[in-house]
Amino acid sequence: MLKKIDLENILFLDIETVPEVPEFDQLDENKQSLWDQKSKYKRGEGITAEEYYENAGIWAEFGKIICISVGYFHFKGSLRKFRVTTFHGDELTLLKEFRSLLESHFTSRKYLLCAHNGKEFDFPYIARRMIIHNIPLPEKLNHFGKKPWEVPHLDTMELWKFGDYKHYTSLKLMAHVLGIPSPKEDIDGSMVREVFYKDKDLDRIILYCERDVITVAQVLLRLRNETLLAEEEILRV
Structure with a gap:
């Protein structure tokens, strides 16, 4: 079944996220309390909400997206290319740009989104x-009323599970064993958090994100x- 999917109909993607503000004490008191409650089940004994705040980027309610890298195949005869690009900068802007890409080029039912642990x-x-930014959801991200097999998403980690719901495999490990x-x-x-907030080096993060997109495709x-893919088949645009 997987072989029947046209590679040109898949948009591969990866995101990088960070806490919404650099430090815990920059949150207002209400948000600090909400973070304390949200993170309690994940924190080890003796670890305070403030100490655990460096992990806030993994929750959409307390984090933000700093870049979305995407990649797609293009075939011309026997020639194969994989094009990679990244939306980055202000979160509102990059989300609007990503939505525009989906709505202008990937609206047809034949198109699928693919990420590792993407679901x-x-x-x-x-x-x-x-939704937090009041951006209308593109059809590819709107699950309401859809049956599971109608959701246009591929997940390489899910594919590797082969039905084993307890199994987690990182992208790095999958790449190694394959x-x-x-x-x-x-x-x-x-x-990523330290490189973004302390080093202020978004370019390093973008390169890391794009490498993950390429690895998902591989x-x-x-x-x-x-x-x-060979190196000469990969184009960064």
């Missing part, structure tokens, strides 16, 4: 942040038992 993280996170060459990375997900190729 648990990327897709709902983007949808929640759009023999996908991993480019040298100077940051990982745990460092993983899907391996799941289809197809040839991996």
